[in-house]
Amino acid sequence: MAINHKHLFYFWKTAREGGVVKAGEALHVTPQTISGQIRLLEESLGAELFDRQGRSLELTETGRLVLEYAEEMFSLSAELEQMVRHYPGGRPTDFRVGVSDALPKSLVYRLLQPAVSLPEPVRIVCREWRLERLLAELLEHRLDLVLADTPVPAGLERRAYSHHLGESGLSFIASRSLLPQQPLPFPSGLGHLPLLVPGEDAAVRQKLMAWLERRQLRPKVVGEFDDSALMTAFGQAGVGAFAVPSVIEDECLADASLVLLGRVPELRSGYYAISMERRLTHPCVLAITESARQKFTEVEYLEQPD
Structure with missing residues (x-):
């Protein structure tokens, strides 16, 4: 039998609120309704989800497992609602960036900021590691770009391209x-x-x-x-x-x-954008490189002797 999502929602709310009374208050239903819905879920799963000791409820091993899945399901549900409300054109594009841990974070923000200012919605996913690990992720196409303070090291097993930012x-x-x-x-x-x-x-x-x-x-x-x-x-x-x-x-x-x-x-x-593209085409990467080169040109004037 398929899981009734309403039953699952009442269980999830009870686990998050810490009891049927608080869950009932949050959902504006009686504690008896909450308890009944959870009991139906337990019957459909064939397992106890709470260890009931008086008024105290403790999750069983199965209950903890079910809660993990429920958390993910209702989190995705909330994300879907946000997407529909704020991005009527569809889900934003994921732009996956690896950042060498040697780079100053405020500089990284300045470099990445143009990517989130594009007309099309973009969701930036940042990963910060040592350069060797980031390059491995790039070569496996799990990253779209790597920001580093060195170009691609010689002898890399597969070809990647360094684009000098400034x-x-x-x-x-x-x-x-x-x-x-x-x-x-x-x-x-x-x-x-x-x-x-x-x-x-x-x-x-x-x-x-x-x-x-x-x-x-x-x-x-x-x-x-x-x-x-x-x-x-x-x-x-x-x-x-x-x-x-x-x-x-x-x-x-x-x-x-x-x-x-x-x-x-x-x-x-020196600062570099490292990608699998010899000729840059990704709109986020293009926005980053163009803005970065302007920023570094401006700092050259700052460094001129008085």
């Missing part, structure tokens, strides 16, 4: 609480500050450390972060100075507790 120098930033009363000269003052640095997966890491060495600057490295957002949070807390791509410098400095120490335009980070 470059940015680095801006060094610190919390006001970390600084002495007198302004520190830049860049020599970095040698007197604790420093937070990107993790080894970040393409700019080696360039940064080599630049410090050439300048004979030896700050105390107090933190190393694969996640740039976490590094920024530690920087905001005054743990150490840190560097961000100049293209997102303005976002960081919107926090009044942070100050710009100086810019190093020669410490370049």
Whole structure:
């Protein structure tokens, strides 16, 4: 016999509300009606869904299994209603993007924002992993695009294409609480500050450390972060100075507790959109690449000497 969805709905509501009384109040029916509907469902399934101990209800093993399916079914039902109400033309297109964990999250948002501003509805699905894992997903066509700070590595088993979005120098930033009363000269003052640095997966890491060495600057490295957002949070807390791509410098400095120490335009980070297409055709990818190139052109003017 097919499951009666009304019976299943009453069971689902009871499990979510924590009892038949609260479920009855939520649905504006009597607790007896709720109990009767659940009993009919149990009879059709041939299994108890609740362990009844007085007024207390505990899900049985079968009840937990049925609840998992009910959650998914009624979640899809709610999603369907949203689609019909808000997207009369149909379900939005899924745009599946892999984001290298070395990329600053605010930069990723700036890069992806044009895709959700297209006339046709788009639902972005983001996955953040190491680049190797993302490329494997791309090659299996489980991702439409990968955003990274390096191009496709040589020797990749199958062909993927790197589309250069732009470059940015680095801006060094610190919390006001970390600084002495007198302004520190830049860049020599970095040698007197604790420093937070990107993790080894970040393409700019080696360039940064080599630049410090050439300048004979030896700050105390107090933190190393694969996640740039976490590094920024530690920087905001005054743990150490840190560097961000100049293209997102303005976002960081919107926090009044942070100050710009100086810019190093020669410490370049490149940013790439990696796809299976040699010639880009996906409307979301086209919107991202066109907008990104404009943004990176604007930051080139920011980095020009005064």
